[in-house]
Amino acid sequence: MIIFKKVDKYYGSFHALKDINLHVKQGEVVVICGPSGSGKSTLIRCINELELINGGELIVDGYNLADPRTNINELRAEIGMVFQQFNLYPHMSVLKNITLAPIKVKKMKKAEAEALGLELLEKVRIKEQAYKYPAELSGGQQQRVAIARGLAMRPKIMLFDEPTSALDPEMISEVLNVMKDLAREGMTMVVVSHEMGFAREVADRIIFMDVGLIIERGTPEHFFTNPKDERTKAFLNEIL
Amino acid sequence: MIKKARELKVEASILINRYRFIFYPLYFLAIALFIYFVVYKILLVNVLNIEFNYKLNYAIFFTNYIEATRQSYVDLYVLGVITTIKISIISLVVAMSLGTVLAIFRLSNVKVLDIFAKSYIEFIRNTPLLIQIFFWYFGTDPLLPKVFTTWLKAQSNVEFAYGVIALSIYTSAFIAEEIRAGIQSIPKEQMEASRAQGFSFLQAMRLVILPQAIRIVIPPLISQSLNLTKYSSLVMSIGVVELMASSRFLFGGTARIFEALSVTTIIYLSLSLAISFALNQYNKYFLSYTRY
Amino acid sequence: MSHARTQKLTRIILKAATVVILLLLLLSEILFSSITLFFKSMITVIFTYPYGVIYNNLMFFLFGLRGKIGGLTLTILVAAVSLLLAFIAGIIFGLMRNSRRWWLSYPAIGYIELVRSVPLILVIFWFCFFPPGLSETLKSVGRVYYGIFALIAFTGAYIAEIVRAGILSVSKGQMEASRSSGLTHTQAMIYIILPQALKNMIPSLVNQFVSLIKDTSLLWFVGVMEFTSTIFATSNREVNTTVTMGLYFFAAVVYFLVCYPLTASSRKLEKKLGVGER
Numbered sequence: 001m002i003i004f005k006k007v008d009k010y011y012g013s014f015h016a017l018k019d020i021n022l023h024v025k026q027g028e029v030v031v032i033c034g035p036s037g038s039g040k041s042t043l044i045r046c047i048n049e050l051e052l053i054n055g056g057e058l059i060v061d062g063y064n065l066a067d068p069r070t071n072i073n074e075l076r077a078e079i080g081m082v083f084q085q086f087n088l089y090p091h092m093s094v095l096k097n098i099t100l101a102p103i104k105v106k107k108m109k110k111a112e113a114e115a116l117g118l119e120l121l122e123k124v125r126i127k128e129q130a131y132k133y134p135a136e137l138s139g140g141q142q143q144r145v146a147i148a149r150g151l152a153m154r155p156k157i158m159l160f161d162e163p164t165s166a167l168d169p170e171m172i173s174e175v176l177n178v179m180k181d182l183a184r185e186g187m188t189m190v191v192v193s194h195e196m197g198f199a200r201e202v203a204d205r206i207i208f209m210d211v212g213l214i215i216e217r218g219t220p221e222h223f224f225t226n227p228k229d230e231r232t233k234a235f236l237n238e239i240l
Numbered sequence: 241m242i243k244k245a246r247e248l249k250v251e252a253s254i255l256i257n258r259y260r261f262i263f264y265p266l267y268f269l270a271i272a273l274f275i276y277f278v279v280y281k282i283l284l285v286n287v288l289n290i291e292f293n294y295k296l297n298y299a300i301f302f303t304n305y306i307e308a309t310r311q312s313y314v315d316l317y318v319l320g321v322i323t324t325i326k327i328s329i330i331s332l333v334v335a336m337s338l339g340t341v342l343a344i345f346r347l348s349n350v351k352v353l354d355i356f357a358k359s360y361i362e363f364i365r366n367t368p369l370l371i372q373i374f375f376w377y378f379g380t381d382p383l384l385p386k387v388f389t390t391w392l393k394a395q396s397n398v399e400f401a402y403g404v405i406a407l408s409i410y411t412s413a414f415i416a417e418e419i420r421a422g423i424q425s426i427p428k429e430q431m432e433a434s435r436a437q438g439f440s441f442l443q444a445m446r447l448v449i450l451p452q453a454i455r456i457v458i459p460p461l462i463s464q465s466l467n468l469t470k471y472s473s474l475v476m477s478i479g480v481v482e483l484m485a486s487s488r489f490l491f492g493g494t495a496r497i498f499e500a501l502s503v504t505t506i507i508y509l510s511l512s513l514a515i516s517f518a519l520n521q522y523n524k525y526f527l528s529y530t531r532y
Numbered sequence: 533m534s535h536a537r538t539q540k541l542t543r544i545i546l547k548a549a550t551v552v553i554l555l556l557l558l559l560s561e562i563l564f565s566s567i568t569l570f571f572k573s574m575i576t577v578i579f580t581y582p583y584g585v586i587y588n589n590l591m592f593f594l595f596g597l598r599g600k601i602g603g604l605t606l607t608i609l610v611a612a613v614s615l616l617l618a619f620i621a622g623i624i625f626g627l628m629r630n631s632r633r634w635w636l637s638y639p640a641i642g643y644i645e646l647v648r649s650v651p652l653i654l655v656i657f658w659f660c661f662f663p664p665g666l667s668e669t670l671k672s673v674g675r676v677y678y679g680i681f682a683l684i685a686f687t688g689a690y691i692a693e694i695v696r697a698g699i700l701s702v703s704k705g706q707m708e709a710s711r712s713s714g715l716t717h718t719q720a721m722i723y724i725i726l727p728q729a730l731k732n733m734i735p736s737l738v739n740q741f742v743s744l745i746k747d748t749s750l751l752w753f754v755g756v757m758e759f760t761s762t763i764f765a766t767s768n769r770e771v772n773t774t775v776t777m778g779l780y781f782f783a784a785v786v787y788f789l790v791c792y793p794l795t796a797s798s799r800k801l802e803k804k805l806g807v808g809e810r
Contacts, residue, residue: 048712050708050711050712068249073714073715073716074714076711076712076713076714077713077714079712080712080713081709081712081713083705083708083709085703085705087703087705087706087708087709088709089706089709089710089724089728090728091727091728091731100710100713100715100723100724101710101713101714101715104715104719104723105713105714105715105719106714146709149709149713150713152713153713153714159712267635267638271639294665294666362788362792362795363784363788365795366742366746366787366788366791366792366795367746367784367787367788367791368746368747368749368760368787369746370749370750370752370760371749371760371763371780371783371784371787372784374763374764374767374780375777375780375781375784378767378773378776378777378780379773379776379777379778379779379780379781380777381773381777382573382577382773382774382777383570383573383574383577383777385569466649470649470650470651470652471651473651473653473654474651474653474750476653477752477753484651484653484654484657487657488657491661495665497661497662497665498662501654501657501658501661501662504654505646505650505654505658508649508650508651508654509646509649509650511649512648512649512650513649516649
């Protein structure tokens with residue numbers, strides 16, 4: 001589904017991603033963790049080309065991102081993304097936030113899109129908030145709206161960029177529960193997160209990154225029980 | 241194949257960037273040619289039958305403005321530029337002091353001073369400068385003692401003085417608001433924290449608040465002085481010979497409008513660029529060190 | 533410290549204090565008498581002012597000469613029309629200024645910087661004197677139209693900067709979120725960025741309108757019969773300087789009554805928007 005082949009990424013002279021090789025299969029849930037500045041956000045933002053890669057090959061769902069002829073909007077319609085800061089559109093109601101892209105990009109009819117929007121809101125368990133504005137919702141509710149918005153295009157892949165880092169502790173679980181539901185349904189997910197409980201429960205694979213390199217990769221059991229690298233051990237000690 | 245296309249694209253953009261000093265003028269040349277041929281030759285001349293016959297003649301600047309004293313228009317322009325700079329600087333100094341006093345009034349706890357300063361600022365800011373200039377120049381006589389006005393009218397550069405009065409009163413209202421906003425933009429916590437450490441109000445103001453406020457206030461003050469320089473052109477309405485007035489003498493006397501206005505534009509442009517350059521330098525050297 | 537030195541010091545301080553107090557008294561006397569003089573003359577002016585001058589010419593001030601639009605009506609009309617067209621120009625140039633394509637952004641930068649660094653009178657002179665000198669057809673167009681064009685060209689550059697700042701004020705995450713849901717750059721601009729930017733821009737636009745109303749007074753220089761010119765023409769007929777003063781004060785009050793409600797409402801809006809957004 002997502003194939004990184006020797007991907008490099010520079011910000012000016014700063015080498016943000018170094019020789020990344022990664023293969024995410026359909027239906028797989030991959031959790032990326034690592035200290036801040038390790039390049040995990042950059043990695044996930046490369047997948048829908050919010051960041052352009054400088055070297056190597058990146059093939060997402062059959063689209064080659066290194067090819068300038070790739071229609072990036074077509075690809076992005078198949079990838080949902082959830083941000084740390086929610087990034088909801090403050091001037092639109094919750095339902096409009098969700099239905100905008102289906103109506104404008106997929107040319108869906110308004111009634112149809114709204115039905116879809118309500119269905120998705122039910123899925124994230126906040127159907128009753130559909131006609132409120134983002135500013136009236138709590139952080140956890142806003143993030144669930146953002147997930148519903150990501151799902152509105154019926155994506156094949158969902159990307160989560162630290163979805164719980166900006167939330168109060170008591171709201172984290174409500175967002176994680178929605179994400180767990182999604183994982184059980186077989187969605188392909190790439191999640192940048194420090195929620196190790198979540199990772200242990202639903203991840204098929206965990207990837208640990210530092211200074212732009214993938215340092216450790218493996219199943220949760222392997223990752224938590226016998227990590228090989230010293231840096232992984234130090235990180236786990238700090239976070240657990 | 242795919243890689244080739246991408247590399248070519250990158251190389252092309254690098255090339256364009258490297259030789260931009262060639263490409264950009266070429267581009268503007270293309271626009272100029274487009275305007276000349278399509279808009280002028282085809283649309284105006286052939287369709288609307290409008291044809292311009294205007295021959296540039298910059299030598300007009302070296303002809304004499306007053307034959308008797310052998311002053312040329314260049315001399316007139318030099319006089320104008322000097323007057324513009326002089327009136328701007330003097331007004332700026334006066335406006336700064338007035339504005340600071342007004343800002344202190346606005347921030348003080350004395351209700352009367354606050355209301356006085358507020359109504360002054362609001363009234364001045366919401367009235368055109370031109371009306372204010374006319375009011376001070378034509379209308380203040382009955383408010384002043386007769387002895388004073390007769391003495392004043394005998395002075396040679398009385399218009400200049402009235403211009404300074406109008407400009408500095410107008411600008412002071414804007415400067416006062418900038419200073420007040422700058423001081424109020426410092427978070428309350430700064431004051432609370434420094435008071436908690438045992439500083440007195442004045443100490444906290446002097447050591448903590450004002451140093452931060454000055455850094456915030458200076459950029460808008462520079463842009464206010466830019467505004468002042470531009471607005472100083474209005475004093476030509478009461479007969480001060482500054483830059484705008486010199487150019488009006490030139491095209492009024494010789495009908496060489498393009499020559500007169502283009503030179504004036506370039507002079508104003510370089511004056512403004514000098515001031516914005518100062519602003520940029522300030523931002524570069526001071527603001528970069530004061531992030532907290 | 534010895535006793536003698538203390539005494540000496542006290543004496544010096546006492547002397548200095550007397551001098552200071554005397555000086556203060558003198559100063560306050562001067563200040564007080566000049567203030568009373570000022571108020572006296574002001575009160576005399578208020579009570580003896582020939583208000584007939586304003587009353588008789590009121591129609592002239594408000595509507596201009598008979599059969600023509602002029603006076604305050606023309607001032608507001610010119611300002612409103614210029615604002616509307618300058619807004620369109622401002623959006624176009626603001627978007628161009630923000631563009632990453634240099635062949636779009638460079639002309640916009642050039643235009644904005646050029647216009648913002650010259651005085652408005654210069655722009656008005658360019659528009660009102662240069663084209664009419666070129667051909668007979670252009671000469672037949674009225675001054676006021678050239679004046680409006682000048683105001684549009686001038687205000688357009690300022691509005692372009694407002695638009696640019698408005699777009700920059702919308703967080704980058706909004707663009708990323710809309711792009712990652714598949715909207716194109718243009719779609720994201722129209723549906724997501726511009727609506728939010730426009731809301732943030734409203735206070736600055738109202739302020740720009742106030743400046744524009746004040747700036748229309750500069751059309752006096754080219755002889756357009758707007759409010760300032762009607763006042764000037766009337767005061768030119770009067771010999772009495774008291775009358776002149778009253779006329780200009782009246783003009784200032786009228787401009788204030790037009791402009792202040794706008795300024796106040798823009799400030800209110802600014803506060804409301806500041807609290808509403810986070």
